[in-house]
Amino acid sequence: MVVKINSMGIYGIEAYAVCVETDISRGLPGFEIVGLPGIAVKESRDRVRSAIKNSGFTFPSQRITVNLAPANIKKAGALYDLPILVSILTSMGALTNTFDDAVFIGELSLSGELRPINGVLPMAIEAKNLGFKRIFIPFDNAAEGAVVDGIDVFPIKKVSELISVLRNQTSTEPYKTITRDTAQATFSYDFSDVKGQVLAKRALEIAAAGGHNILMIGSPGAGKSMLAKRVPSILPDMTFDEMIETSKIHSIAGTMLNGQSLITERPFRSPHHTVSPAGLSGGGTILRPGEISLAHNGVLFLDELPEFSRTAMEVLRQPLEDGKVTISRVSGSISYPSSVMLIAAMNPCPCGYFGHPTKPCICSRKAVNQYLSRVSGPLLDRLDIHIEVQPVKFDELSSNEKSESSATIRTRVNHQRKLQLERFKGTSITCNARITTDKLHEFCPLDDTATTIMKRSFDAMGLSARAYDRILKIARTIADMDNSEVIKRDHIFEAIQFRNLDKKYWN
Known part of the structure; x- marks a missing residue:
């Protein structure tokens, strides 16, 4: 029987679902991982084998095949240790497979302890978006994972603790953290x-x-x-x-x-x-x-x-x-x-x-x-x-x-x-420096005097189109600091002043 355990992977800044499929069959003893695994993933075989033995279980002397789906994306890192271990223990009958709503990620030590991994936050966010209800992660990643509302985060220190939780032998509450702590920061330099x-x-x-x-x-x-x-x-x-x-x-x-x-x-x-x-x-x-x-x-x-x-x-x-x-x-x-x-x-x-x-x-x-x-x-x-x-x-x-x-x-x-x-x-613009070219005239209106000064400066200084845009954006900020919705003469003068050094030094 093939056992399927849910995990996650990272591609760029985004996470994606990974299904860890395990099949234990008769034949010569072996342990293979397929599904485009990286070197660290292939090394999971030794970590998982030792973690299972050192957690009080007998490692099966049969042919074990683990597939990481989807198989067309390269899997990297040691975060698949935990889901592979859970899938093998479930295939052995040591665990009952009722984990359809759960995600497992974590690196194992040879003794069965869980070590922290990178990328827990985007993986927890994507797990929640995909409808999963629980996520099991290393204890040191607890605060990071618990930022995400709508999914229960269970931090685990070692395999024996995880087994007790999955067998309902130990009652545990999801980890809670304060996610919106925006207290005034203290800076070393003032x-x-x-x-x-x-x-x-x-x-x-x-x-x-x-x-x-x-x-x-x-x-x-x-x-x-x-x-x-x-x-x-x-x-x-x-x-x-x-x-x-x-x-x-x-x-x-x-x-x-x-x-x-x-x-x-x-x-x-x-x-x-x-x-x-x-x-x-x-x-x-x-x-x-x-x-x-x-x-x-x-x-x-x-x-x-x-x-x-x-x-x-x-x-x-x-x-x-x-x-x-x-x-x-x-x-x-x-x-x-x-x-x-x-x-x-x-x-x-x-x-x-x-x-x-x-x-x-x-x-x-x-x-x-x-x-x-x-x-x-x-x-x-x-x-x-x-x-x-x-x-x-x-x-x-x-x-x-x-x-x-x-x-x-x-x-x-x-x-x-x-x-x-x-x-x-209502736009994707976040600040004056990010005003797009098509929105410049809408958000950077100039009065007549400022327009005349801008025209003369453009011709006299030989400004590029990009420099022209930059001056308008700087003037927009200066006008905001002066509580003016329209860019005026003094705002343009000050903005132009901040574009003179390239002419002085680079001529």
Whole structure:
């Protein structure tokens, strides 16, 4: 008799149902797993055999065939250990097969203990959507799985505990957790500690309010990294849907903390400049999300931008435009969301002091041009705001006066985002930076003076169509901060001011 046990698999960011079919028949002893299993799945044979023996059962000396359906999708990871074990024990008669409403996922140790796995959250969500009532998972994944309403989550520590539950010898209650805990986050870095840098703080607030990408250029020690690390403290609160979507990516990548149920703070990812293109975009033998997806709904900070490889930088262009990254391999194609706020920082030249008010630059003009040319024009075009971070003056640095706190700025940013969500209700647009080209004239109305200024600037600066769109979106955010529904003269002037540095440095 063939026994069928329900499990789940992961493809990209989404989960799918997997049916574990087991047949024990007469013949030479053997244990085969079919259904396009990966190496880790094939190794389940040894883990399952040892776990069954060390849990007090005799492993059958017959021919065992396990099929993982659907057979046309490659199965990866050790999460099928538990359903395979349950199916074998059921085929042996040690368990009664009444598990049609249940899903089993988990990795086994040789002693029969369950180890945590990646991707529990999307699998629990899909199991609930498919109508399953129960899901059995490793104990360490309990908080993550219990986020999903409408399905009972049973965390298991070892096989003997699972057997007792399935035989109704032990009464156990589903695991419960608080899923919508949005308590005020505490941040290690605060803008109240920043001395001076009025223009940079203004630009970062605009970027946070509208979700705009930003480039900071300045000499070493001017405070570029210091400012970037404080941006998460002023970003708007995450919605519950954003928490779920972000947590799904981190669950698949295995970056959720032990006992963590949801990602409740916007991610801040800062990869080293030696990161590979695949490390940024994602990929590998098993197609995993990269840094740009792990920063989804948060910040991707690229310090020393010209030091990144040209290929790695160019990888960012399409995801920044589309809000998703598509990884295509011979084995298939996967799309991961990548709606990020990109913050890039760089020196103006190899020595770092080109344009410094007091320290002379020792680089030749050729060396400066070669250094700046590492950042391509198309990538620059996708960075909405360009600002120059000047060295802090002594009087500002030695002052005991506290700057405006991150909490105060964050309150304003939250207000701006609420205005934007109300404006874009009924569309897929989430913030000003995501306004599509066909909606620009609807959501970015200019008065006559602003229109005239925009026309003159477009001709004088030789702006591209993308730069024109970016200026309108920035002006829309500035107008929102000024409580104006129409974009006016001052809003356009300030927005254009944030697009001048590419002309100064890249000419």
